[in-house]
Amino acid sequence: MTGSKLKVVLAMVIVLMFGLVVVGCKNENKPSNLQRQALEKHENKRYNLRGQVVAKNVAANQITVNHDDIPGFMAAMTMPYKVKDPATLQEVKPGDKIAAEVVVVNDGSDYWLEDVRITESSGRKSAGAVPAVHRLNVGERVPSLPLVNQDGRTIHLDDFKGKAVLVTFIYTRCPLPNFCPRLSSQFAKIHDDLAKSPDDYGKTHLLTITFDPKYDTAPVLRKYGLAYLDDDPAGFGYWDFAFTTPVDLRKLADAFGLMYFEQDNQISHTMNIVLIAPDGTVAKYWSQDWTTLELEDALRRQAGTAAAAAPARASRGRTP
Amino acid sequence: MTRFLRIACIALWLAGLAMPMACSNQPYLSEDEMQGRALFEDNCAPCHQGAHPELRKQPPKLEGLFQSKSLPSGAPATDAQVRKTIIEGRGTMPAFDQRLSKEHVDDLVKYLHRLK
Numbered sequence: 001m002t003g004s005k006l007k008v009v010l011a012m013v014i015v016l017m018f019g020l021v022v023v024g025c026k027n028e029n030k031p032s033n034l035q036r037q038a039l040e041k042h043e044n045k046r047y048n049l050r051g052q053v054v055a056k057n058v059a060a061n062q063i064t065v066n067h068d069d070i071p072g073f074m075a076a077m078t079m080p081y082k083v084k085d086p087a088t089l090q091e092v093k094p095g096d097k098i099a100a101e102v103v104v105v106n107d108g109s110d111y112w113l114e115d116v117r118i119t120e121s122s123g124r125k126s127a128g129a130v131p132a133v134h135r136l137n138v139g140e141r142v143p144s145l146p147l148v149n150q151d152g153r154t155i156h157l158d159d160f161k162g163k164a165v166l167v168t169f170i171y172t173r174c175p176l177p178n179f180c181p182r183l184s185s186q187f188a189k190i191h192d193d194l195a196k197s198p199d200d201y202g203k204t205h206l207l208t209i210t211f212d213p214k215y216d217t218a219p220v221l222r223k224y225g226l227a228y229l230d231d232d233p234a235g236f237g238y239w240d241f242a243f244t245t246p247v248d249l250r251k252l253a254d255a256f257g258l259m260y261f262e263q264d265n266q267i268s269h270t271m272n273i274v275l276i277a278p279d280g281t282v283a284k285y286w287s288q289d290w291t292t293l294e295l296e297d298a299l300r301r302q303a304g305t306a307a308a309a310a311p312a313r314a315s316r317g318r319t320p
Numbered sequence: 321m322t323r324f325l326r327i328a329c330i331a332l333w334l335a336g337l338a339m340p341m342a343c344s345n346q347p348y349l350s351e352d353e354m355q356g357r358a359l360f361e362d363n364c365a366p367c368h369q370g371a372h373p374e375l376r377k378q379p380p381k382l383e384g385l386f387q388s389k390s391l392p393s394g395a396p397a398t399d400a401q402v403r404k405t406i407i408e409g410r411g412t413m414p415a416f417d418q419r420l421s422k423e424h425v426d427d428l429v430k431y432l433h434r435l436k
Contacts, residue, residue: 173416181374
């Protein structure tokens with residue numbers, strides 16, 4: 001091989017080597033099958049839904065649908081869904097049969113409907129003809145079903161008559177910060193704030209009920225509660241954490257308009273806070289946006305301590 | 321010719337050096353660690369990454385967890401202790417008992433070792 005030929009061959013080898021560096025790195029940046037699976041795992045999931053609109057709530061941008069089985073997502077049931085396009089709410093009405101796509105954020109933290117199509121219009125006659133679970137209206141008496149609290153003691157909603165009671169539902173293994181941990185954090189703040197006034201504290205009560213009675217037994221609820229009470233068990237005198245039987249849980253959830261279902265050892269559920277008046281009737285619901293301050297104000301107002309507490313509240317900012 | 325060979329050798333040596341440096345922004349993860357990363361993003365990141373003013377207690381960041389002598393709780397930073405915390409929960413952290421298999425927890429712990 002002549003010197004000039006050798007030079008050409010060597011030059012080609014060098015170019016090839018640099019090429020390999022670039023190609024090698026490009027391949028490294030391309031996702032492998034496993035990486036691709038992991039990426040896909042984090043994309044939104046989409047499911048086809050067919051069902052009948054039971055109710056719509058324009059303010060909450062939500063429709064409640066009695067839907068068929070959604071393979072891979074959930075069994076047939078009635079539950080509320082946000083809709084992506086607010087115009088949908090103008091078009092659909094209770095009784096309409098619809099087809100839509102349920103879009104679920106991969107971590108389960110959110111879901112909504114897209115591409116809602118009316119497959120059969122209800123007309124005026126069938127509106128309201130769909131059987132729906134009856135949520136108690138404001139002013140209706142709450143059922144006094146037996147619950148078991150963190151100390152293993154049986155309690156009833158009736159036990160709190162004479163006090164304004166704020167009730168919510170959680171499960172202790174909920175891993176999503178915007179759901180149960182947020183609710184319990186807000187209740188903990190309410191506990192702290194109302195404990196500053198003996199009058200407020202004596203006339204109000206907090207009750208957290210679990211969606212997961214199989215796992216959330218009294219000792220589990222006690223441990224969970226202590227974490228939100230700064231390890232002070234005296235707080236249980238004001239804030240009960242309770243479970244009940246699956247049958248009574250369903251009755252309570254229906255009464256307060258909650259939807260829940262279990263899937264892959266997680267419980268998907270709607271969020272709801274109920275204020276019970278001292279006479280044992282429903283005073284108010286929150287199912288969308290609320291602030292801790294709103295809840296505290298409503299609780300004090302029901303307890304009849306709002307006026308006395310107002311000056312103390314004036315200096316506080318809004319809390320999440 | 322000798323001069324050209326010397327330059328060629330240096331160029332090849334540089335190319336060899338450049339390869340790992342150019343690719344170092346994509347650290348290699350084993351299959352188990354990849355699974356651990358997916359589990360981390362599904363189960364841990366929602367609380368342990370970002371700010372959470374809605375929560376009573378701020379979940380600690382987990383980067384460098386095993387580089388410290390102790391965990392945020394003060395317990396020793398061992399695999400056994402981290403496994404126990406994942407399964408039983410701690411404070412306001414929920415238990416992952418019956419939600420993650422033993423293999424899942426193993427993969428998660430392997431990935432936490434790589435989280436820096």
